[in-house]
Amino acid sequence: MFDETDQLSVNALRALSIDMIERAGSGHPGLPLDAAPMAYVLYSRHLRVDPQAPDWVNRDRFVLSAGHGSALLYSMLHLSGFPTRMADLKQFRQLHSMTPGHPEHGLVAGVDATTGPLGQGLGMAVGMAMAETHLAAQYNTPEQKVIDHFTYVICGDGDLMEGISHETASLAGNLKLNKLIVLYDSNDVSLDGATDRTFSDDAQQRFAGYGWDCQKVSDGNNLAAIDAAITAAKLTDAPSMIEIKTTIGYGAPKQGTHLVHGAPLGQTDLAATKQSLGWQAAPFTVPAAVKQRFAERVQERGQAAHRQWQALLTTYQQAQPKLAAQLHHALAQELPVDWQSDLPKYQIGDSEAGRITSQKMIQALAAKVPSLWGGAADLASSNKTDIAASGSFSATARQERNLNFGVREFAEAAAMNGIALHGGSHVFGGTFFVFSDYMRGAIRLAALQKLPVTYIFTHDSLAVGEDGPTHEPVEQLMSLRAMPGISVIRPADPNEAVAAWRLAMTTNDRPSVLVLTRQDLAVLKGSLNHPDGVSRGGYVISPQQRKQAEGILLASGSEVALAIAAQQRLRKFGHDVAVVSMPCFDRFMQQPAAYREKVLPRNIRRRVSIELGATLGWERFIGLDGLSLGIDTFGASGPAAEVLAEYGFTSDAVVSAYQKLW
Amino acid sequence: MFDETDQLSVNALRALSIDMIERAGSGHPGLPLDAAPMAYVLYSRHLRVDPQAPDWVNRDRFVLSAGHGSALLYSMLHLSGFPTRMADLKQFRQLHSMTPGHPEHGLVAGVDATTGPLGQGLGMAVGMAMAETHLAAQYNTPEQKVIDHFTYVICGDGDLMEGISHETASLAGNLKLNKLIVLYDSNDVSLDGATDRTFSDDAQQRFAGYGWDCQKVSDGNNLAAIDAAITAAKLTDAPSMIEIKTTIGYGAPKQGTHLVHGAPLGQTDLAATKQSLGWQAAPFTVPAAVKQRFAERVQERGQAAHRQWQALLTTYQQAQPKLAAQLHHALAQELPVDWQSDLPKYQIGDSEAGRITSQKMIQALAAKVPSLWGGAADLASSNKTDIAASGSFSATARQERNLNFGVREFAEAAAMNGIALHGGSHVFGGTFFVFSDYMRGAIRLAALQKLPVTYIFTHDSLAVGEDGPTHEPVEQLMSLRAMPGISVIRPADPNEAVAAWRLAMTTNDRPSVLVLTRQDLAVLKGSLNHPDGVSRGGYVISPQQRKQAEGILLASGSEVALAIAAQQRLRKFGHDVAVVSMPCFDRFMQQPAAYREKVLPRNIRRRVSIELGATLGWERFIGLDGLSLGIDTFGASGPAAEVLAEYGFTSDAVVSAYQKLW
Incomplete structure (x- = not known):
């Protein structure tokens, strides 16, 4: 099933990657050299993407959680026919290039998530898989599965050391996200040295404890074994983790050590690596057979799948015009014309807690906007985030709209990012304001990726009272205001709270942080007279x-x-x-x-x-x-x-x- | 081994706890009712503490990671003879009381860590266990084990859902912290409802994957079974997790549901609960037999252990006067008189990166200050945090001073808090500045607890360059400056960097955040002329x-x-x-x-x-x-x-x- 050209293609990825890093004078050769085989098998045999239509909604998603391996991803995108040109590869890590140091979604076509801060890629992938299954439940019919794709991840030891890997994997296990497949590049080395100095987890046992399907491929260069494992993973009814044992910096003289993790190999070792791989092409060139193999195996296969899906969509639009229109609006992030028709109204004399106004807004919005869903990190009853007319999203109820993230704030925020990245949703998530600290890394990635997610942070001040200083936010407000690219909104009364939610719903280019009280706020005359007060800041x-x-x-x-x-x-x-x-x-x-x-x-x-x-x-x-x-x-x-x-x-x-x- | 008075004592803890919560009009009865038996077994049969000397350095440490169960802890402290009076219990959750909503270290004698933000208690306990084993290796002789104690934790489902539980448990497993014993109050219910809605981990399997020793007690009311499990746990050569199945809100009419998690029972249910427990004493009273049992089982047992240790210490002081004096200084957070004698000096014309100056400071300080140790989250080679004269702290090298936290920033910061809480150390820890976001929750608890830990945050600006926006801090600086109770220090040149480290070493009441460059900084004339410039801010x-x-x-x-x-x-x-x-x-x-x-x-x-x-x-x-x-x-x-x-x-x-x- 795999021939010499496949092997040559794997080495093309390796050679291009180390050429890029060498030319840039910085970068991470370790992962591209060891993970090229798994990435190649994934792209050439499984991943359904159309390089000419990188945003095709029903494409398989791919997240390189170990974002420092970006050279591998860019090489892959280039060879697969995405807009990344050879000239771009030569500009790796240069200012204004299309090949930045870590993969940047929105800048580089074919990059499904901005990664680099370890662990978060996995979290976003979980969100994507949640979105896929939810949209599938909302929109598919038995005949037309318009939303039906896998979400793949390549992660490394570092990702699995991060706490967020626990939160997201535990959540994915509970939700039985069977179309999530994680390839774990298990190379036993991280930046500072061999991982066993600090990391001796049995990852198989750990993930089995989460209810995942686990496989192990003992030789990361065995294309057929990787292929068989992915094929098997697609058939399970649980999320899949395939641990693939690799040698970091494979082929390099210092392979298997942390010395190949994060710096260019140097000309001598670069040459030695190419020699050891049997690679003879000049820098930044690849044999025609490799180009053809990628064209057939990735591009043509993906285009065929895309065409097939477009035919399906046409049938769907005819058979289900209403659903099709709704899906179109959802994907375009458009709101129904009547979305504001039933919003709560407040007059002088009314008094209500910010979280209660938010609760009423959520009900009113949920009734009109089918793409709205969300939840809380085990605080729905305090944050007032539940959609009363819906049940809990779960392994057996994919269409429901209340997300129970558990006591997992960071996973919540990362999954929200994944849901937003997937498209088709307006997503919100709540917790106590003080615990926004736990999710800061993901809020930052939301801002960086310009994702229109909405945070519902209640219990917004010392007025929390009895729970004391561990639960009373102080610096969170100003700390979030200091972050670029987000709107932090702290409404003064019910009218401002309504306006804040309206602003969040109509904002498509950044996250909105709603900072809401636990205690009642009386309607202020001035808020009634200034309907645009909140939007003006x-x-x-x-x-x-x-x-x-x-x-x-x-x-x-x-x-x-x-x-x-x-x-x-x-x-x-x-x-x-x-x-x-x-x-x-x-x-x-x-x-x-x-x-x-x-x-x-x-x-x-x-x-x-x-x-x-x-x-x-x-x-x-x-x-x-x-x-x-x-x-x-x-x-x-x-x-x-x-x-x-x-x-x-x-x-x-x-x-x-x-x-x-x- | 356990008699009716023991059972009565368990119920005394329950009754006092629900009386406190009822009187306060807020609080969390679920955990005190279900975890009273395990807490009682721990305090009455295992925990070595001297209520009259709550800060005894060789006491066993106890961390209630599920800090919302504070009523149980305060009841325990009161009955055990700690300074917490009955009058204090009646002031639960009131302003200026000695019984705040969540346990506050420093305010309440006998509270070894401030907890409430879930998962962090476990992290701090890991740090305490690390400190214990390190100090033991530094100071104990075969004859005199002056540092020799256990660290116990009670945690709940929420703690184990948090990502930090993964980072810290994985780290503890790798380090084989055999004197760390975690009692997992497994009651299957969290704030929003039954945990299986979102949490279906097999905790035993998960912790086994970390290399922990795991036991399960199927009946959380079985005192003898809990006792046997703790006794066995003390003998293992790995950290121990004892999953104890309980019924949340045991005894209450709504036991086993989330309705008893976080609000007073109400008078009717309170009465019914006491009846179901067979509790007849008036509110805020306990039978004399209970008082006597606590006096014998906790206080007298602890005092005897303390006396024995004091005798041991006297022998130690005679046999090892130098070590004893060093230990005394370390525990008093005192620096040797010559600690500044070899600090690096810089003149006009010199140029050096902040992280390199820090590296030189660490070497100079480590040579003089035996209590100094620290490390990084898999970035020692970038953060320049290694002590060159020492090896890596590990399961087989407890005396070494370089901490390899792995890619686990949050665990790093929480463990640093635990090390500082334990006493006897000057501890520092590094990562890239941008990833301070991952540890913010623990930095906040350091500030709240006034812990003198030192963060080494390098790569402090956009000058990071090629790694791009995911790795370039922007808002982190101002966000940390907004946090109460910490010093954020960003030195301008090598002299300011030396002054910053000196300030951190002499600061005993708050964390210091050193924000350091990756790139060279030339010595500035003005910094030479103003040696107090940094300390004046x-x-x-x-x-x-x-x-x-x-x-x-x-x-x-x-x-x-x-x-x-x-x-x-x-x-x-x-x-x-x-x-x-x-x-x-x-x-x-x-x-x-x-x-x-x-x-x-x-x-x-x-x-x-x-x-x-x-x-x-x-x-x-x-x-x-x-x-x-x-x-x-x-x-x-x-x-x-x-x-x-x-x-x-x-x-x-x-x-x-x-x-x-x-």
């Missing part, structure tokens, strides 16, 4: 009485009401101040200068910010002459009202802070 | 020429040199500015106002900050009239110099930014 929610304000109180979330109360009291002392609600720093900074000047006139320097979080960062708006009321220590355990008073969050304290500016 | 490293500066350039780390270069060029344009190096925001904010005014005179408003990181937060020093040069997007893959130029980090750009202020 900041606005005058309660103006001064005269033409020009004497000072400005700025606040977000639950502290806006406090600012307005202080504004009233300050009037009695003759101070006429405006109150600015600032739910979203980044949106405000994107407003035209004239708008920002209107909200925060440059010449008004008496400014006080009020927020139950770290003060660092508020100086962007209060400057050197203002004053921040915030929390720059950890919280305390006690009833919420007592904790807030203890930390100086009373209108008295705001008044006295403002008076200090005189 | 910020200082004028290059003053203006006239009496008063026209403007100020502020920078940290590698950008200070850029600021000084720009200062020179600005002079040619007639602008006489000062350059302020700001290695540590929090130290600067702690300086007297007069010092801060001297460095940053209030009336000088033309200020430009320059830092390869998020700008949010720099406004604290530049105000509304200044300008920040920073990075508010993600980085890019390419050679470092090209990336920096692309992002506008040239002296031209600084000059032109300053000129915009006119």
